[in-house]
Amino acid sequence: MPSESENLEKQLRTLRKQLERSEADRAELEITKEKGDALLHKVIIELRDSKKNLELKSAELEQTLQELHSTQDELIQAEKMSALGLLVAGVAHEINTPIGVCVTAASHMQSTAKTLLDTVRQNQPAHSTAEKSALHIQDGANIVLRNLSRAADLIQDFKRLAVDSSIQSNRVFNIGEYLHSVTGSVHSLFNKRAITLSVNGPSDLLIDSDPGSFAQIITSFITNSLAHAFTPDDAGNIRIDFETQGDCLCLRYHDDGAGISTENIKQIYEPFFTTRRGQGRSGLGLNIVFNIVVNKLKGSIHCDSELGEGCCFTVVLPGLQPPTNNSEAIKNVSAGN
Amino acid sequence: MFNVVVSHSNDPDTTSAAEDILRQCKEQLVGQTPTAGLLFAAIDFDHQSLLNRVMDAWPNLQLIGCTTDGEVSSVLAFQQDSVTLMLFCADDSVQISAGIGLDAAGDAIASAKSAVAQATPALNQPLRLCITVPESLAVNSKAILDGLAEALPEGTPVVGGLAADRWQFNTTYQFHGRSLYSNAVPVLLFAGNLRCAHGVASGWQPIGNPGTVTRSESNTVYEIDGKPALSYYREYLGEHEPSSNYPLAVFTEDEQFYLRAPSGEFDIGTGSVNFFGEVPQGAKIQMSQSNRDNILAASRESMLQAIDAYGPDEPTAALYFSCASRRQLLGTRTHEEFEQARDNIGIDVPSCGFYTNGEISPMELGAATHFHNETFISLLLGPDNKADEQAKH
Numbered sequence: 001m002p003s004e005s006e007n008l009e010k011q012l013r014t015l016r017k018q019l020e021r022s023e024a025d026r027a028e029l030e031i032t033k034e035k036g037d038a039l040l041h042k043v044i045i046e047l048r049d050s051k052k053n054l055e056l057k058s059a060e061l062e063q064t065l066q067e068l069h070s071t072q073d074e075l076i077q078a079e080k081m082s083a084l085g086l087l088v089a090g091v092a093h094e095i096n097t098p099i100g101v102c103v104t105a106a107s108h109m110q111s112t113a114k115t116l117l118d119t120v121r122q123n124q125p126a127h128s129t130a131e132k133s134a135l136h137i138q139d140g141a142n143i144v145l146r147n148l149s150r151a152a153d154l155i156q157d158f159k160r161l162a163v164d165s166s167i168q169s170n171r172v173f174n175i176g177e178y179l180h181s182v183t184g185s186v187h188s189l190f191n192k193r194a195i196t197l198s199v200n201g202p203s204d205l206l207i208d209s210d211p212g213s214f215a216q217i218i219t220s221f222i223t224n225s226l227a228h229a230f231t232p233d234d235a236g237n238i239r240i241d242f243e244t245q246g247d248c249l250c251l252r253y254h255d256d257g258a259g260i261s262t263e264n265i266k267q268i269y270e271p272f273f274t275t276r277r278g279q280g281r282s283g284l285g286l287n288i289v290f291n292i293v294v295n296k297l298k299g300s301i302h303c304d305s306e307l308g309e310g311c312c313f314t315v316v317l318p319g320l321q322p323p324t325n326n327s328e329a330i331k332n333v334s335a336g337n
Numbered sequence: 338m339f340n341v342v343v344s345h346s347n348d349p350d351t352t353s354a355a356e357d358i359l360r361q362c363k364e365q366l367v368g369q370t371p372t373a374g375l376l377f378a379a380i381d382f383d384h385q386s387l388l389n390r391v392m393d394a395w396p397n398l399q400l401i402g403c404t405t406d407g408e409v410s411s412v413l414a415f416q417q418d419s420v421t422l423m424l425f426c427a428d429d430s431v432q433i434s435a436g437i438g439l440d441a442a443g444d445a446i447a448s449a450k451s452a453v454a455q456a457t458p459a460l461n462q463p464l465r466l467c468i469t470v471p472e473s474l475a476v477n478s479k480a481i482l483d484g485l486a487e488a489l490p491e492g493t494p495v496v497g498g499l500a501a502d503r504w505q506f507n508t509t510y511q512f513h514g515r516s517l518y519s520n521a522v523p524v525l526l527f528a529g530n531l532r533c534a535h536g537v538a539s540g541w542q543p544i545g546n547p548g549t550v551t552r553s554e555s556n557t558v559y560e561i562d563g564k565p566a567l568s569y570y571r572e573y574l575g576e577h578e579p580s581s582n583y584p585l586a587v588f589t590e591d592e593q594f595y596l597r598a599p600s601g602e603f604d605i606g607t608g609s610v611n612f613f614g615e616v617p618q619g620a621k622i623q624m625s626q627s628n629r630d631n632i633l634a635a636s637r638e639s640m641l642q643a644i645d646a647y648g649p650d651e652p653t654a655a656l657y658f659s660c661a662s663r664r665q666l667l668g669t670r671t672h673e674e675f676e677q678a679r680d681n682i683g684i685d686v687p688s689c690g691f692y693t694n695g696e697i698s699p700m701e702l703g704a705a706t707h708f709h710n711e712t713f714i715s716l717l718l719g720p721d722n723k724a725d726e727q728a729k730h
Contacts, residue, residue: 010348010350010353013348013349013350013353014347014348014349016349017347017349017418018347018417018418021417021418025417025668028504028665029665029668031577032580032582032665032666034575034577035574035575035577035580035582035583036626038573038574038575038577039544039545039573039574039583039624039626041575042545042572042573043544043545043573046545046546050546
């Protein structure tokens with residue numbers, strides 16, 4: 001066993017060594033601390049830089065978002081104008097027919113009048129011939145008047161639709177009559193396709209709403225059916241039913257075309273969603289309908305459809321006026337051709 | 338039979354320290370002759386004299402060991418400038434054999450293979466464990482592990498730590514019997530009815546901006562993000578030299594990362610920095626750091642992993658290999674690492690270990706061995722009683 005003095009010597013040796021070691025350790029710890037401080041400093045600078053970068057990126061994103069919003073607004077405006085364009089084209093097509101008839105009738109009248117004039121100038125008009133000519137001219141004038149009246153009606157419709165589409169203001173109007181005007185004006189879209197279009201509902205239903213929005217909704221539904229539900233050779237039916245539902249108007253738009261898949265039905269109101277982008281569709285039609293119904297007219301819209309089972313949009317809108325007494329169902333069926 | 342005793346002396350005088358550890362061991366051995374031993378000694382000792390003293394006491398001892406950056410044991414807990422000796426007493430049920438491979442700096446794979454080849458002939462039972470404490474400076478540690486993996490039967494766990502020289506990064510020494518080496522790979526192979534379990538955890542986390550290693554070769558990184566690796570370090574550490582307590586987190590393809598610590602060697606001319614272990618060219622990297630709480634939490638996690646893997650029995654012995662960088666950052670709290678180990682594993686379990694320049698273990702037993710930095714490895718050993726019972730039947 002070591003003696004006490006040996007133990008003391010050992011303790012002294014150990015303590016000396018430990019002192020020496022702790023001096024060395026302290027110096028190393030100081031360096032380690034300085035390294036830690038430097039690292040911290042650098043990391044703080046990096047964080048500040050990345051914060052700046054993030055702020056920059058965030059501002060860029062904000063700018064891009066604003067640009068996107070603006071582009072979206074422009075596209076929505078363009079889509080609206082294109083709907084108006086469809087109405088104009090439709091009305092122009094409709095007016096063409098009565099005007100054409102008028103031209104034919106007028107030229108016939110001109111020729112009859114010339115023959116009658118010649119006979120009168122020769123002072124030998126047969127009573128029967130003169131009467132015949134006068135009757136022809138009278139018939140012609142009737143035809144011209146009738147067709148000009150038709151054209152005037154159409155122009156009136158067009159004026160109303162055009163004004164309604166460009167000026168957004170509420171007024172009280174008859175839903176049945178208005179829907180007829182709208183469907184009548186887009187008749188040309190059917191372009192000899194075997195598709196029937198009917199509007200069914202009470203004749204005296206009045207609503208205080210924005211008629212232009214109605215025109216837009218119906219035009220979008222119809223163009224949608226013609227683009228997606230039916231192929232150009234398909235025969236089919238489109239039906240627009242409307243009725244009261246409490247204080248509201250319930251409008252159902254049906255077609256018996258191809259239907260919409262469950263997967264797509266979730267997205268139909270999303271802006272720019274279309275299954276026909278390559279064919280010039282913008283994917284904004286139903287988004288605009290949704291915005292008009294929900295945001296502008298404060299109503300609701302719902303779509304029921306399955307692939308192969310056609311499609312039904314139910315639109316419920318407020319603003320229905322109290323009923324009058326002489327309610328009479330109107331039914332109008334107009335063929336696509 | 339598998340007994341383990343441990344001794345530890347903090348006497349800076351080599352002769353007195355040797356007497357200390359021999360006396361402590363003999364008192365515990367009560368006449369038994371140990372078959373194998375592990376010796377971990379601080380760099381300032383006269384190592385040749387230490388080895389002679391130990392081998393004079395037990396001439397047939399299968400002894401390996403190395404120099405360190407701090408020592409721990411169940412006798413004196415954490416110490417610096419000390420020496421600790423663990424001795425294994427086993428009958429034929431557990432066979433232990435030592436070997437050494439030289440010139441690891443020249444051909445690390447051949448060196449590792451020759452160490453195993455030297456130890457293997459004495460064993461005729463299935464290999465259970467390889468403990469190794471190789472050179473750390475100017476060697477490719479991964480190549481040493483590759484050599485060991487080639488030489489050992491598949492699935493043999495390799496656990497250990499790289500020799501250190503108390504943060505000087507000049508010369509480390511490895512021990513084999515009476516012989517003292519540098520640039521060597523000592524191994525201690527365990528065969529037969531031995532059960533072992535281990536845990537490994539780090540506590541370092543990546544910090545700062547990610548970068549890419551644009552030019553590297555083996556352990557040397559020349560460029561990070563097209564700039565000298567030394568500049569990268571200086572950006573983070575100021576004018577201080579790269580050191581192993583600020584390792585790089587090297588990311589794998591699955592977004593996991595492992596740590597590679599600078600060895601302290603760098604070249605001001607080329608701006609290259611050397612690491613303990615290979616850093617692949619093209620790897621995504623990030624500076625990483627830790628604090629004392631995270632380091633201690635990871636040590637605890639490593640022990641709990643080992644205890645969980647070992648099962649309900651108390652182990653016969655425990656070994657710890659902890660990174661020297663942990664000691665550097667833990668400072669006056671270094672002793673808490675071992676105290677946690679003792680509290681979790683049991684106060685009576687003979688244990689020792691050292692602070693290393695790099696750690697070695699698989700992530701889990703049976704899997705491939707990895708070279709780690711900044712980790713704490715806990716290794717628990719004991720007799721495999723199930724194997725004993727099966728043998729009896």
